[in-house]
Amino acid sequence: MSALWNGATQLLFKRNVNFSIRGRSKVPPVHNEPFLDYAPGSPERINLRTALKKVSSECPHIPLVVNGREIKTGIVGKQQRPDKHQQTICEFEYADHATIEEAIQGSLKAKKHWETMPIDERLSIFLKAADLLSTTYRAEACAAVMLGQGKTVWQAEIDAAVETIDFWRFGCKFAEEIYNVQPPENVKGVWNRTEHRPLEGFVAAITPFNFVAIAANLPSSPAIMGNVVLWKPTESAMLGAWTMFRILREAGLPDGVIQFVPAKASEFAKQVTQSEHLGGLHFTGSTAVFEDLQKMIGQNMSHYRSYPRVVGETGGKNFHFVHESADIDNVVHNTIRGAFEYQGQKCSATSRMYVPNNLWPSIRERLVEQAKTIKVGSSDDFTSFMTAVIHERSFDKIQSYIQKAKESSSCKILFGGRCDKRVGYFVEPTIIETTDPDFVTMKEEIFGPVLTVYAYDPKHYTQTLELADSSSKYGLTASIFARDRDAISTAEEILRNAAGNFYINDKCTGSIVGQQPFGGSRKSGTNDKSGSASNLMRWVSVRSIKESFIPLKDYRYPHMAVETSDEENDKAKHQFA
Numbered sequence: 294m295s296a297l298w299n300g301a302t303q304l305l306f307k308r309n310v311n312f313s314i315r316g317r318s319k320v321p322p323v324h325n326e327p328f329l330d331y332a333p334g335s336p337e338r339i340n341l342r343t344a345l346k347k348v349s350s351e352c353p354h355i356p357l358v359v360n361g362r363e364i365k366t367g368i369v370g371k372q373q374r375p376d377k378h379q380q381t382i383c384e385f386e387y388a389d390h391a392t393i394e395e396a397i398q399g400s401l402k403a404k405k406h407w408e409t410m411p412i413d414e415r416l417s418i419f420l421k422a423a424d425l426l427s428t429t430y431r432a433e434a435c436a437a438v439m440l441g442q443g444k445t446v447w448q449a450e451i452d453a454a455v456e457t458i459d460f461w462r463f464g465c466k467f468a469e470e471i472y473n474v475q476p477p478e479n480v481k482g483v484w485n486r487t488e489h490r491p492l493e494g495f496v497a498a499i500t501p502f503n504f505v506a507i508a509a510n511l512p513s514s515p516a517i518m519g520n521v522v523l524w525k526p527t528e529s530a531m532l533g534a535w536t537m538f539r540i541l542r543e544a545g546l547p548d549g550v551i552q553f554v555p556a557k558a559s560e561f562a563k564q565v566t567q568s569e570h571l572g573g574l575h576f577t578g579s580t581a582v583f584e585d586l587q588k589m590i591g592q593n594m595s596h597y598r599s600y601p602r603v604v605g606e607t608g609g610k611n612f613h614f615v616h617e618s619a620d621i622d623n624v625v626h627n628t629i630r631g632a633f634e635y636q637g638q639k640c641s642a643t644s645r646m647y648v649p650n651n652l653w654p655s656i657r658e659r660l661v662e663q664a665k666t667i668k669v670g671s672s673d674d675f676t677s678f679m680t681a682v683i684h685e686r687s688f689d690k691i692q693s694y695i696q697k698a699k700e701s702s703s704c705k706i707l708f709g710g711r712c713d714k715r716v717g718y719f720v721e722p723t724i725i726e727t728t729d730p731d732f733v734t735m736k737e738e739i740f741g742p743v744l745t746v747y748a749y750d751p752k753h754y755t756q757t758l759e760l761a762d763s764s765s766k767y768g769l770t771a772s773i774f775a776r777d778r779d780a781i782s783t784a785e786e787i788l789r790n791a792a793g794n795f796y797i798n799d800k801c802t803g804s805i806v807g808q809q810p811f812g813g814s815r816k817s818g819t820n821d822k823s824g825s826a827s828n829l830m831r832w833v834s835v836r837s838i839k840e841s842f843i844p845l846k847d848y849r850y851p852h853m854a855v856e857t858s859d860e861e862n863d864k865a866k867h868q869f870a
């Protein structure tokens with residue numbers, strides 16, 4: 294017996310089965326990370342200045358990291374500063390075909406250990422990463438996205454510090470909640486259990502430039518649920534991604550669980566979607582790229598071992614809708630922030646606005662007056678409200694939309710419109726007034742600091758809400774500004790499917806993890822709500838386990854017992870006699 298027991302125990306340990314003598318532990322209480330304000334003289338301001346100098350002078354050469362091994366293929370890319378494009382902020386290696394294959398195979402090996410690691414051990418890695426980022430690496434991470442992705446101090450604090458920390462901490466809390474969801478009912482003699490298994494195979498995380506928090510969360514949330522991930526960050530946000538990856542490693546992430554594989558986008562996409570082991574795709578980026586990826590997965594469908602889980606959050610054409618009962622100052626300040634913070638490069642950015650024509654003259658005047666006060670400068674100038682847009686491709690695209698407005702008889706540029714890429718990719722905050730609610734800048738995602746306003750007749754409030762609902766293919770974020778409660782209810786009703794994140798008397802940007810789960814439907818994505826348990830649920834495949842305690846003594850059911858007085862039964866018996 295004892296030899297048998299020892300053998301069984303050894304086998305369990307060898308296979309690393311989730312086997313704990315510690316009992317059930319609890320994730321410490323989780324709250325949103327407080328913002329630091331970087332006021333003059335504050336310690337965080339001094340630390341950030343030091344980090345900016347360091348990051349600006351270093352220009353690291355970032356390797357690929359596969360199975361814990363740093364790899365160089367010799368295919369080298371560069372990340373440029375958006376506000377000073379002559380300055381290279383880092384160099385990095387591109388993965389080749391063999392390295393991506395090694396990453397896939399290595400992740401599948403790492404999976405065996407990772408998915409059976411006790412849950413508290415797994416979660417503590419992400420909680421530690423959050424604490425490291427909150428303290429030791431906060432200034433460096435903020436500096437990396439300021440210089441690398443053109444963020445101001447405040448936008449960097451939102452993204453590289455607060456939101457990333459929140460994603461990691463709340464991810465652990467949501468994981469615990471998910472693991473605690475067990476069947477509500479057990480009949481006598483039975484114990485029902487739900488096992489939240491990670492997906493079979495690997496998850497591919499393909500991440501965008503505009504939020505390092507999203508870039509870090511896309512590989513992290515499947516990993517928190519026990520999955521292994523190939524992470525392909527984008528070229529224009531490499532330094533920020535590398536900073537987060539190093540923090541995860543320092544926090545104890547085992548080799549091979551997240552493989553750091555910058556690669557040429559289309560080559561990476563082709564190779565991972567052709568792998569029979571693709572278990573899931575976690576994507577954030579533009580709608581067109583997501584649609585291509587879905588098609589590639591569709592074409593390979595018969596080849597996969599299981600149906601890949603596909604989560605994709607994509608573009609938006611978000612709007613502020615103003616009712617005639619609105620507080621004008623509140624509209625103006627929220628619109629300036631919503632449209633122009635981070636140069637309009639948030640998927641949630643306010644890029645169109647509907648204003649009743651009786652309020653328009655005063656809103657127009659206040660908007661332009663405020664826009665004139667916006668400082669567009671370099672990202673390490675702490676007085677900047679805006680800096681440069683991410684790269685030349687984006688600059689050219691934004692400029693071409695402004696040009697269309699300049700050439701259209703239905704549009705008038707009320708403010709801005711100038712673009713200058715000699716030193717950095719600078720675009721002025723631009724406000725366009727249009728008489729055509731179907732003008733291209735009212736419908737298509739621009740992803741830059743361009744706001745188009747359409748003034749409507751307040752007698753046609755509901756018709757204009759319907760127009761806003763149907764004008765674009767997206768459904769990401771929207772706001773209603775009104776003091777009249779009926780007007781708010783009507784907007785909520787008509788705009789039910791126009792936005793996955795709907796705001797009342799607030800700007801349509803700035804969702805917070807744990808408070809406003811984020812995502813939209815229509816062509817804005819699968820709406821799996823990052824920053825909530827819904828997203829983490831996508832990375833598990835549930836197994837239902839039923840254990841019976843009472844051995845079965847007879848296969849027959851009670852109603853089959855023979856009653857001697859039952860003539861029917863007797864007759865039936867005779868039929869077979």
Ligand SMILES: NC(=O)c1ccc[n+]([C@@H]2O[C@H](COP(=O)([O-])OP(=O)(O)OC[C@H]3O[C@@H](n4cnc5c(N)ncnc54)[C@H](O)[C@@H]3O)[C@@H](O)[C@H]2O)c1
Nearest residue numbers: 499500501502527558559562578579582606607608609640
């Ligand atoms: N809904 C959201 O939560 C959300 C959040 C952030 C950004 N976004 C969207 O992301 C876009 C901006 O980010 P971006 O410019 O990095 O987007 P993008 O689509 O250009 O790139 C996103 C990722 O896809 C990769 N990619 C590009 N072409 C590819 C291809 N042919 N095959 C496979 N992968 C490819 C890129 O290298 C990058 O890693 C905007 O449309 C914005 O609305 C959405």
Ligand SMILES: N[C@@H](CCC=O)C(=O)O
Nearest residue numbers: 639640641802803804811
């Ligand atoms: N969650 C962010 C947007 C992320 C997209 O870029 C917001 O709500 O502003």
